[in-house]
Amino acid sequence: MPPTARVTRLFLSLPLICAAAISVAAAQAPAPDLSLLPAGPGRDLVGAKCGTCHTLAIVVGQRRDRAAWEQSIDQMIGRGAEISDAEYEAIAAYLGTNFAP
Numbered sequence: 537m538p539p540t541a542r543v544t545r546l547f548l549s550l551p552l553i554c555a556a557a558i559s560v561a562a563a564q565a566p567a568p569d570l571s572l573l574p575a576g577p578g579r580d581l582v583g584a585k586c587g588t589c590h591t592l593a594i595v596v597g598q599r600r601d602r603a604a605w606e607q608s609i610d611q612m613i614g615r616g617a618e619i620s621d622a623e624y625e626a627i628a629a630y631l632g633t634n635f636a637p
């Protein structure tokens with residue numbers, strides 16, 4: 537390939553690369569929609585810990601008892617969520633109270 541053709545190809549592919557980078561960044565860091573969460577102890581924590589990998593809509597669309605929520609939190613930890621023991625308690629209590637069956 538002549539050098540000019542190579543430069544042209546690089547130039548043409550730049551917008552595509554940029555668009556891909558922007559859409560990946562947007563997909564990974566959706567701003568959590570805290571308005572989905574009812575007021576109560578643990579609300580901010582759930583917003584911070586459960587709205588980063590996916591939208592909070594995935595969480596608030598479920599109805600589970602506390603034991604089932606604990607299983608969900610365990611699964612999320614398995615997927616990489618970083619949650620301390622104290623945070624685990626607060627999140628399980630909040631979800632078990634506000635998103636019970």
Ligand code: HEC
Binds near residue numbers: 588608612615616617
């Ligand atoms: C490290 C990333 C990550 C974090 C943080 C995270 N999740 Fe998830 N979550 C996922 C992935 C990935 C899926 C999709 C898995 C699938 O398709 O089943 C998912 C799916 C879900 C689902 C739907 C699937 C199901 O189990 O019914 C629920 C509910 C859920 N997450 C709740 C939570 C809650 C509650 C928190 C906060 C404690 C949380 N997530 C934090 C990665 C995460």
